Amino acid sequence: DTGVSQNPRHKITKRGQNVTFRCDPISEHNRLYWYRQTLGQGPEFLTYFQNEAQLEKSRLLSDRFSAERPKGSFSTLEIQRTEQGDSAMYLCASRSGGTGANEQFFGPGTRLTVL
Amino acid sequence: AQSVTQLDSHVSVSEGTPVLLRCNYSSSYSPSLFWYVQHPNKGLQLLLKYTSAATLVKGINGFEAEFKKSETSFHLTKPSAHMSDAAEYFCVVSVAGRRALTFGSGTRLQVQP
Secondary structure (H helix, E strand, O other), rough: OOEEEEOOOEEEEEOOOOEEEEEEEEOOOOOOEEEEEEEOOOOOEEEEEEOOOEEEOOOOOOOOOEOEEEEEEEOOEEEEEHHHHHHHEEEEEOOOOOOOOOOOOOOEEEEEEOO | EEEEEEEOOOEEOOOOOEEEEEEEEEEOOOOOEEEEEEEOOOEEEEEEEEOOOOOOEEEEHEEEEEEEOOOOOOEEEEEOOOHHHHHEEEEEEOOOOOOOOOEEEEEEEEEEE
16 A cells, blocks of 8 residues: 555543654655644644655644654654643645645544543 | 635435535635545545636546636535445645645535435
8 A cells, every 4th residue: 555654543542641643655755744633623734844844833733742754754743741632633644746736645544532 | 814614514415316515715816626535434535626727627436516716616516426425525725835735624425325
């Protein structure tokens, strides 16, 4: 399967713990996005990478959140001191470069439950 | 600023009848518009996209959408619903220079036998 993959698919944690999610984009895609989707809502943008550079961060991305893409390939999203409000589906997407409206390809998501 | 409003949170149709999912957008610039579908426990999949070429866009699985600038609408249609069409559908807008997609809140399509 050459699509976007995300691990783990599910994560249950206790409030206050740290969690880390991984996203492996489609190999030739240099652009990578993280979104968060809460129940009954559409995905909301969190952050964007072009190669290894983090070029945009949403105001939703509080200082407890950090994302990296160290070698311009896979990316990690870490949440420190989790809160119950962090419970959501975290989606990763990738696309090829260029200024056109190229499709973003989405992974299956990581569902986080904070108890 | 850009935004998307999906006018119906739930739509229920009978199998074999037409589907209409409504979407209005707001954008300061010429937008690109998309429809994505999300099946349970599966990733978002692109149905179709509008990028300022033909205003009537055909997508996968028999879906199509028409861009109407005067009405700022991008409604999704299908002539005949199939049981496998039951899913969540998202209308999405993107403008040049804004890297992220802006999603609507979604429309859940139910298909009755």
